[in-house]
Amino acid sequence: MFFGSAHTENDTEVLLQFIQENPLGMLITGMDCSSQDFLQCTHVPFVLDLPNTSANQSPTPKLRAHIAKQNPQVKAILESANNSPSETISLNRDVLVVFNGRHDHYVTPKFYTETKPDTGKVVPTWNYSAVQIYGKLSMYYDSKTPEAGAFLAKQMHDLSEQCETRIMGITGGDRPEPWKVKDAPERYLEIMQRNVVGIKIEIGKIEGKFKMSQEMRLGDRNGVVKGFADLGGETGQAISALVQEQETIPELAGNQKLAIQTEPDVPGIGSIDIIKSLQITERDVFYSTYWEDNCLTALHPVFHSVTLLTADHPILNDAILALSSCNIARLHSERREPSTELTGRLSPSLVHQTRSHLYYSSAIRKLAAMQPLDYSQNSTVVLTVLVLFAHLEQAMGNFKGFYCHVQGTMDLLEWHDSVGDMAIKSLLTSWMQIRYVVWWARAYFSSLDIHLRLPSIHLPLSLAGVRGPQTLHERRVKVLSIMCESHRLNFKTVLRHFRDLGSTKERVDESDESDADCTTLLHQEAARLDEWIRHLPPSEEPLYRHNDMGRPTISFQSHDAALNYAYYVVARIMQCTGFLRLICDPSSPNTEQECHEEELWVQTLLQVAQGSNMQTSLSRNSYTIGFSGLLLAGILRCRSLPLGLEIQNWLQRLMDLQPTEEGAFPVYQTLSVVKAVNRLRMVGRDVAAVTQPVDDGGGSPKVTVYNSQSISSLFFYGKYRKDNAYFQECITLGD
Known part of the structure; x- marks a missing residue:
């Protein structure tokens, strides 16, 4: 059965009560049998034994029934189990039982009094209710054996009592006495029992x-x-009452609906017309289709195979649809009022964002309801859900939410020398990529003290110990680890220097790396990077050409290869020491040649970005560090004003194409910082670092905006070219 989140009932007590009120079930089995069809189905009334009761002292609910021995399904079970008819027969595989509600009905589009006259985009459907269970079946075949005889006697008594009292309402007293099994002749009952078999099903899953x-x-x-x-x-009357009783999906307030006005040049998938068109098909199908067509290309390939498991794992389906609807919300924006240069003129689609929250909440409820045994039996599914949660929290800029999932994920991941399960290793790779993305987002921007304390994010041995990673995504997380660690060491050296300027008090921190330590560690990262580039396959190497104007260009066979190489280039920039000497060594000559190597690498980074398709970057970089964030780091490690202006122009073109975010980082925020750097450069000041005046913990989730941090001013650190003097200045962005 397909379970759309709007229609799914997760309360076990409600589902068990439904079975008691609608005891006629369809027992469905599928088994190889030479004399009978593979699929067998029998309509039969069931007795439900609730857990921890006198009838069922185990914690697991059970179903009981009896069917005729002549039933082909009984013969199929006998042959499949290969048991003697005198024994109690147990099946190894699950059986399925489906219970339908008492009332169902066709729904005519004429009933849709809001949408039909508005757009006409309505189609018929069918309202119904159903519960299905999966469980292990035991069959009591021979009534002459004590065990089977006792089971059948109790089953017939309990079923008769259930139907007489609950179904017929015959309870005695002022009403007639209910019929009892003992009212029938004993010999007749004996003959009847010989011709039936008892069925007991231990419920393993209920939906x-x-x-x-x-x-x-x-x-x-x-x-x-x-x-x-x-x-x-x-x-x-019953359907009318049931529709009223069922909880509705919360609708947006009127002013939020009115706010859904897309820009003329922005795709209209977030518009009211599209939302109304979702009435044509299940919303889940819509978001599933979007997931397959748009989200999977931006994620690790493991999620292609994961998608096939959603039918068996509703929690996985909810997590996927939460990420899918979140992606639509962020890529297809709405006009926001009021707008500023610091918040942008667009906001994520509130309709799709609301749907994402609903799917996410549904998945969280399912996760919270799981028992320890569920975790052990479905550890890969749970890990997949947690990794999807991490992608969602990263996309939303929800640092607190992300860190909440870190411990659970760490408990499930295998952090040792090797990971035998390829699915686990692939999920680990995807998880580590998100950790580096969140680390980078925390670096841009945090306060000076927080920046100095940013931790190293080490690769697990199962990934770090691999010489020459075998897949593109394994290569990605390895180069990301090198890039982030090189960035940490480089900026730590610079920011510590500015922290200590003018301070008469000597700082002692045994855990702190000295400048010499940082330089040594940067050399170690450079050696790791040398090894990484040696194992880069030819299909991912850069292609150098010249354009029609004779300028050199860099292109790649794939967007992912271009992005990986961009990470390599940024790692090289951070491993260069010329800029560090310029900032931290007062005796260093203040010349252009001092940072020549960094300038060349920054130019290469810009060429990689220029050679990549901007629209592809906007859609494919949602779950990784994008070019805009990399160029921001690059401009802080070069002194060339023309190069800085080229970076600014590239960001402006990206902003003109889609003024929201790239690489989960707000383009307008990056552009405002780059403009400030270039303005300082124009008056002879080189900027080495940028931090927040007061740390905000990463800001708030990006629900209605594209920036998690409301930044109006930042501290800029650097040197005057004229006299080599240092400066630290809080500058208002946009001035």
Whole structure:
């Protein structure tokens, strides 16, 4: 059964009560059998034994029933189990039992009184409710054995009592006495028992779907309620009441609906027309299709195979749809009022963002309801869900939410010399990429003290110990680890120097690396990077050409290869020591040649960005560090004003194309900082670092904006070219 989150019922007590109220189930089995069809189905009333009761002292609920021995399903079970008919027969594989609600009905589009006259984009559907269980079946075949005889006697008694009292309402007293099994002749009962078999099913999984127009707009739901009430009859009245009872998907407030006005040049997937068109198909199908067409290309290939597991694991489906709807919300924006240069003129789609929150909440509820045994039996699925959560929190800039999932993920991941399971290793690779993305986002921007304390994010041995990683994504996390660690060491050296300027008090920190230590560690990272580039396959190497104007260009066979090489270039920039000498060594000559090597690498980085398709960068860099963030780091390690202006122009073109975010980083925020750096450069001041005046912990989740941090000013650190003097100045952005 397909479980859309709007229709899924997760409360086990509600589902068990549904079975008690609708005991006629369809017992479905599938097994190889020479004399019978593979698929067998029998309609049969069940007795439900609730857990921890006198009838069932185990913590697991059980179903009981009896069916005729002549039933082909019994013969198929016997042959499949290869048991003697005198024994209690147990199946190794699960069976399925489906219980349907008492009332279901066709829903005419005429009932949709809001959408039909508005757009006409409506189609018929069917409202129904159903619960299905999976479990292990045991069959009691021979009534002459004590065990089977006792089971059948109790089963017939309990089923008769259940149907007489609950179904017929015959309870005695003022009403007639219910019929009892003992009312029938004993010999007759004995003959009947010989011709039936007892069925017991230990429930392993229970799922429910109550499809009662929950996904429809409020006006349409009211139309459905009235339509069925007017239809009359028991079914009409019952469906009308059920639609009213079911919880609806929260709708946006009126002013939020009015805010959904897309820019003329922005794709209209976030518009009201598209949202209304979701009435045509299940929302889950819409987001699943978007996931396959748009999200998977930006993620690790392991998620292609993971998608195939969603039918068996609703929690995985919810997590995927949460990330899918979040991606739509962020890529297809709406006009925001008021807007500023610091917040941008667009905001993520509130409709899709709301859907993402609903899917996410559904997945969290399922995760919280899992028992320890569920975790051990489905560890790969749970790990996949946590990695998807990490991608979602990273995309939303929710640092607190991300760190909440870190410990759970770390407990499940295998941090040792090798990972035998390729799926686990692939998930580990994807997880580490997100950790580096979050680390980078925390670096841009934090306060000076926080920046100095940013930790090293070491690769687990299963990835770090691999010589020549085998896949592009394994190569990516390795070069990301080198880049982030080189960045940490480089900027730590610079910022510590500015921290200590003018301080008469000597700072002692045994855990702190000295400048010499940082230089030594940078050399070690350079050796790791040398090894990385040696193992780069030819298909991922840069292609050097000249354009029509004779200028050198750099291109790649794939976007992912270009991005990996960009990380390599930034790592090289951070491993150069010319700029460090310029800033930290007062005796260093203040000449252009001092930073020549850094300048060449920054120019290379810009050429890689210029050679990449901007639209592809906007869509494919959602879950990694994008070019805009890399260029921001690059401009802080060069002195060339023309190069700085080229970087500014590239960011401006990106901003003109889509003024939101690239690489989960707000383009307008990056551009405002780059402009400030270039303005300082124009008056002879070289900028070496940028920090927040007061740390904000990474800011707030990016629900209605594209920047998690509301930054109006930053501290800029650097040197005057004229007299080699240092400066630290808080500068308002946009001035």
